[in-house]
Structures are given as C-alpha cells and as structure tokens.
Amino acid sequence: MPERYLGRTIGKYRVTRHLGTGAFSWVYEAVDLDLEIPVALKILRPEFAGQEVAESRFRKEAATAARLRHPNIVTVRDVGQVDGAAFVAMDLYPLTLGRRLALVGPLPETEVVRLGIGMAAALAVAHASQIVHRDIKPDNILLDQDGDAIVADFGLARALAAGSLGDTNQVQGTPHYFSPEQARGKELDGRSDLYSVGVTLYRAATGRLPFEGDDWYAVARCHIETPPRPPRDLVPELTVEFDALVRRLLAKDPADRIPNAVQLVDALAALPTAPDRSAGLSRLGSNTVDAFRVSPPVPSRWWPAAAILVVGGVIGWMAWERQGGDADPEPAPAITVAADSARPVPVPVDSPPPPPPLAASTPATTVPPVKRPVAALPRTVRVEVTTLDSAVIYVDNRQVGVGRWSADVAVSPRLSLRAVVPDAPTTCRTALHDTVLTGLKAGQRLAVDLPVRGCAVVRYRVEPRDARVQFVPVDGGRAYETRADSVESYSLPWGRYLMRISAPYCIVFSDTVVVNRRGGDAVVPRKLVCS
Incomplete structure (x- = not known):
C-alpha cells in the first residue's frame, strides 16, 4: 500500500502526503529536511525492488531528466536508495494539466497556445539531446505557479543514438495519445512527440479527445486510420489558424506534420492568440534552442480571457484541495484508459430586479421580516487520538497533529487514522499503526489509542x-x-x-x-x- 511511507523519513526527505500511483512507482509530497523545502519524491514500488528491468528503467528516467536542463522540464534534485527504497527527488508542482482539465473543463485558446509553446520548448531541448519522450499527455504536464507547462516523467523516454533502440517493436505509451507510428510499434523520432502534443492541445481546447473509447486497440487503430474531427466543430470560437495547426500536428504521416519542435514553437508563437513577446523576450523558435521561459504578461486586449482564467484556476485549486489533493504527477499504467470528464455547462442565475421606490403619495406599509430557514447543524462525531509524543497523526492521509489530536469530524462511512514515528527506518514495523473507524453516529465521542514505537x-x-x-x-x-x-x-x-x-x-x-x-x-x- 502506498500509505506505508507516510510520515517516514527516506534519506533526508520526510514523506508528508501521497500524490499518485504509476506503473512502477508511488509519488509523494515530502520535505527536504536539509533545505526545508517541499519536493516531489518518487519511490519505486516494493514489488519491483530487486527486479533488474524495473530498477533500470527507474534509474534511466532519473538520469534522462537530470541531463535535460530547461525551465519547462522538471528538475531532478536527488537520486538514492535507503533501506531498499529507491527514490528520485524532484521539484514539486501543485497541479497537473490533466487534473486542471478535469476540474474546470476546456481552457481559453490563449492559454492553450501558451501551454503548447512551453511543451514545444521543452521537447526542442530533449530532441536536441536525441531523446524522444514517448508519453506526452496532460497527466505528464505539470503547471507551475505562473501556469506555465513543465514536462515531467521521462520514464518511457528513449535515446535515438544508434544501437540504443533495442526492441523497436515494443508498443509503449498511453493509447489515447499514441502517434500512428507508435501504435504500429515502429521506430520513433521527435515527430511522434509532436503528434502527442497535438492530441494534448486538442483536449485542452475542446475538453474532448480526438478518439475516445475503452478499447485501447480500437483507439490505437483510429490513430492509424481515422481522420480526427476538426476542433472548431466542437468549439466554434477557436480560430481558424489554431484549428489548422492542431490538425497538421495530427497528420497520419509524420512527413505531413510540423518537422520539429523548434518550428512548432515558431508556429504557435505566430498564432493570433499567442502571448505577446514584445516585453524584452529573446527570440523563440528556429533561431535558438537555448533555455527560455514563456511567461509574458497577457496583452490588454485579452484581459477578459485572462480574468476568466484566473478565476477558473482559483476555483479549480480550491476544489482540488477539498478533494484531498490527489493530483497525479505520474501517469497511470500505460494501457489503462480513463474516460475524460464531460465539459461542464454553466447555468446562469438571474437575480430579480429591485422593487421601484415608493412614490411620495404612497402610504407606508409595514413589511414583515422574511423568515429564513435555519441551516441544520452538521452531523459530527468527536474523535480523540493519543499516541507516542513524537509520532505524527494522520486522518484520511492528511497530517493533523503530533502526539495527541482531537476534533469534531463530519460523520462519514469510514474514517482512516494513522500514527507514524517520523524518523524510524522503513523496515521498522512498529513505527506505524493505523485503524479505520466505521459505523460512526452523530454525537459519539471516541477515544482511540495508536501505539507505535521507533x-x-x-x-x-x-x-x-x-x-x-x-x-x-x-x-x-x-x-x-x-x-x-x-x-x-x-x-x-x-x-x-x-x-x-x-x-x-x-x-x-x-x-x-x-x-x-x-x-x-x-x-x-x-x-x-x-x-
């Protein structure tokens, strides 16, 4: 279970929250005890420990990402192994593009173009290092505090150098974002990543995938044979230029796509909805592949879209926090297919107009006060938890206190309680104790002891x-x-x-x-x- 590491210290990192589960590893939020900063900690799952293929891929991902230095590529801070737990420490970002799309639906074209420029810039650096990502999708695109795209998870990346391709007929990746050549199991180059960027932009702008379904084989076949529906058919507000660019990225034949990521940066920057580059930014695209940041101010003619974007982002972030922050910076297993959320439809609420003022000749009347219904008190149960003085207490995987904790908790079908000795090695079985409370009734008072020892x-x-x-x-x-x-x-x-x-x-x-x-x-x- 991924909760086994909650509250534990792995090397110099104290694990505080489980963020997501991938095919080979678990991802956590942790604290670097030396620098006192939050990081994302990816730990190889115990069932793969000692397996040469899994450990090799895990080390390869860390090494690949560490070699690529760019503002739009996640930074690897540390790699190590402690008590049999192999880990990679990376910069922590609060949200993925996939999670944001699930919360707020399609994004304005201006922001989609901006995200596309960031993705293309990161891929330009990777492709210049002879590395194909092979799994570009919203769940692998992190969002920094400015809303810029940060490309993560090079677990399926493969070098293009001669002799390094190995089993070229092995199909890997996520079927909904496959390029046609990837679905056929052919050798890949950077144009395969650009096809996946096209699918990602399509979904971000329309809220839909070009090809949907639960049968991964049928979806992969559509990538090979079926033309996608034009994005403007789904969202007429999209510009003709953006529609044409996305459709070119989704060409079946790699030769019909934009040739490389550098030219894709140029093509996106030339769109009428592209961010303004007049504020002292260096030239983007074909004249340079140097590291750069694409975070210009939004032009004043687009301020309504920017305002909508900011409000939507705040609402999405609040909803994400209320749901436990289960953002998944790492993808689900490659063959798992998840249905996309339907596009939300806003429902306007019209307030009645205020009553006209009374005329001077109108006699005053006494208006009785409006009796508002009294909201029902929340149904809660009082829970008191005691444990070792230095042990950290978690309630439903959220840290709530140390040593002793009590609070009124809303009645729910199950309540998970856990205590962890924070500095104990991962092999210490007595350092963790958890229990699940069920059958809770409003008004109850429960005292729970969670005995732990380091x-x-x-x-x-x-x-x-x-x-x-x-x-x-x-x-x-x-x-x-x-x-x-x-x-x-x-x-x-x-x-x-x-x-x-x-x-x-x-x-x-x-x-x-x-x-x-x-x-x-x-x-x-x-x-x-x-x-």
Missing part, C-alpha cells in the same frame, strides 16, 4: 560464528532471531529484551538489553564456552 540498532559480536542470537521482549511480544555469521547488528523496536546466544555443544549465554532512541546497550564481544 526502532534502534543493537550491535554485537559473537563466537562461534554459527551461534544463534535471539532477542525476546521482556514485556511480551514477537521474538527476533538471527545467526551470528549473517549480521553483527540488528534493528529492534524500543523496549527491554532478553538476549540469548546459543550454539551446539556450547553453554547458553543470556543477558538483558535495553533498546531506546540512542540504540541498544553496549554489548561486549561474547565468546561462548564450548566443549
């Missing part, structure tokens, strides 16, 4: 080397046993233990060991008396 390392040295070393809790509970020749230290939950050392033809040795935050009692080298 772990510390006990070090020892024993002869003969084939001796058995056993730790039995004095206060009862699970016993731990190992061989002296396998390890010379053991991680144990805090507490008092009877340390018992035995070997064939030797006198058994016993002693008491206290394990706490500082570790175990110093255990001197022990040589058993043997016959």
Whole structure:
C-alpha cells in the first residue's frame, strides 16, 4: 500500500502526503529536511525492488531528466536508495494539466497556445539531446505557479543514438495519445512527440479527445486510420489558424506534420492568440534552442480571457484541495484508459430586479421580516487520538497533529487514522499503526489509542560464528532471531529484551538489553564456552 511511507523519513526527505500511483512507482509530497523545502519524491514500488528491468528503467528516467536542463522540464534534485527504497527527488508542482482539465473543463485558446509553446520548448531541448519522450499527455504536464507547462516523467523516454533502440517493436505509451507510428510499434523520432502534443492541445481546447473509447486497440487503430474531427466543430470560437495547426500536428504521416519542435514553437508563437513577446523576450523558435521561459504578461486586449482564467484556476485549486489533493504527477499504467470528464455547462442565475421606490403619495406599509430557514447543524462525531509524543497523526492521509489530536469530524462511512514515528527506518514495523473507524453516529465521542514505537540498532559480536542470537521482549511480544555469521547488528523496536546466544555443544549465554532512541546497550564481544 502506498500509505506505508507516510510520515517516514527516506534519506533526508520526510514523506508528508501521497500524490499518485504509476506503473512502477508511488509519488509523494515530502520535505527536504536539509533545505526545508517541499519536493516531489518518487519511490519505486516494493514489488519491483530487486527486479533488474524495473530498477533500470527507474534509474534511466532519473538520469534522462537530470541531463535535460530547461525551465519547462522538471528538475531532478536527488537520486538514492535507503533501506531498499529507491527514490528520485524532484521539484514539486501543485497541479497537473490533466487534473486542471478535469476540474474546470476546456481552457481559453490563449492559454492553450501558451501551454503548447512551453511543451514545444521543452521537447526542442530533449530532441536536441536525441531523446524522444514517448508519453506526452496532460497527466505528464505539470503547471507551475505562473501556469506555465513543465514536462515531467521521462520514464518511457528513449535515446535515438544508434544501437540504443533495442526492441523497436515494443508498443509503449498511453493509447489515447499514441502517434500512428507508435501504435504500429515502429521506430520513433521527435515527430511522434509532436503528434502527442497535438492530441494534448486538442483536449485542452475542446475538453474532448480526438478518439475516445475503452478499447485501447480500437483507439490505437483510429490513430492509424481515422481522420480526427476538426476542433472548431466542437468549439466554434477557436480560430481558424489554431484549428489548422492542431490538425497538421495530427497528420497520419509524420512527413505531413510540423518537422520539429523548434518550428512548432515558431508556429504557435505566430498564432493570433499567442502571448505577446514584445516585453524584452529573446527570440523563440528556429533561431535558438537555448533555455527560455514563456511567461509574458497577457496583452490588454485579452484581459477578459485572462480574468476568466484566473478565476477558473482559483476555483479549480480550491476544489482540488477539498478533494484531498490527489493530483497525479505520474501517469497511470500505460494501457489503462480513463474516460475524460464531460465539459461542464454553466447555468446562469438571474437575480430579480429591485422593487421601484415608493412614490411620495404612497402610504407606508409595514413589511414583515422574511423568515429564513435555519441551516441544520452538521452531523459530527468527536474523535480523540493519543499516541507516542513524537509520532505524527494522520486522518484520511492528511497530517493533523503530533502526539495527541482531537476534533469534531463530519460523520462519514469510514474514517482512516494513522500514527507514524517520523524518523524510524522503513523496515521498522512498529513505527506505524493505523485503524479505520466505521459505523460512526452523530454525537459519539471516541477515544482511540495508536501505539507505535521507533526502532534502534543493537550491535554485537559473537563466537562461534554459527551461534544463534535471539532477542525476546521482556514485556511480551514477537521474538527476533538471527545467526551470528549473517549480521553483527540488528534493528529492534524500543523496549527491554532478553538476549540469548546459543550454539551446539556450547553453554547458553543470556543477558538483558535495553533498546531506546540512542540504540541498544553496549554489548561486549561474547565468546561462548564450548566443549
């Protein structure tokens, strides 16, 4: 379960929230304890630990993204492995394009063009490094605080250098965003990514995909054979120039598309709805592939669209926060097909006009006060949680306190409670305790104890080397046993233990060991008396 790492410390990162699940990894929000800044922490799922293919792909993604330095490409900060957990730390962004589209529906053409310029700029740098992304889609486009596109997840990226393509007939990616050549399992170049950019722009501007359905094979076949419906058929307000550009990106034959990402930047910047580049920005497109930021001010002639965009973004962000912030910066498994949300239809609410003022000759009348219905009080239950003083408490995967917490909680079918010792290693099973409350009734008062303990390392040295070393809790509970020749230290939950050392033809040795935050009692080298 992805919740296993909540509250844990992985290297110098303390995990605070689960953000999403992908084919090979879990993504979390975490805090860099050295820099005291939030980061996105991608951790390889335990079922893939030790699998050469999965670990190789995980390391390759980190290495690929780390080599690409550009304002529109997510920055990789750290790569490592702690207690068997392989991780990649990246810059954290609050929202994905996919999540935003699900919340607020289609975007104004001005913003779609701006996002397209950011995506094309990032791909220009990747393609110049002989790297094809192969999985461009809204869930892999992050949005920074200015609303610019940040391309992420190079997990399927592949180098174009000779001899590095390997199994060229393997179909990988997300079917709704496949290029025709990708669906056929052919070799890919940068034009395949541009087709996927076209699909992404199509969906952002219309709220629909060019080809929809739950059968991934049928969708892939449509990419190969069926012409897409023009975007202006769905949204007549789109400009003719934008419609033509998107349809060119969706050409079946790569030769009929825009040749490369650099020229796509030029083509998008030349649209009538493109952002204004007169504010001292460097030339974008065919004359340069240097790093640049596309975040100009919106021209005054587009201020109504900008105002709508800002209000929509705020509403979307508030809705996202209320729903638990389950943004998914990492894609679902490649063959999973999710239906798109329908485009929301605004319903205008007309307020009645105010009554006309009374004429001087009209006698005054007494208007009785309007009796407004009293809102029903919320149905709540009082929950009090106690745990270890230093343990972090989570309610429905949200951090709410440390050591002790109480609050009135709205009645719901289930309420998830968890306590975690934050500095314990991931192998410490007693550092986490959770429970689920069901059958809650309004007015109840519940006291819940979540017992947790951290772990510390006990070090020892024993002869003969084939001796058995056993730790039995004095206060009862699970016993731990190992061989002296396998390890010379053991991680144990805090507490008092009877340390018992035995070997064939030797006198058994016993002693008491206290394990706490500082570790175990110093255990001197022990040589058993043997016959």
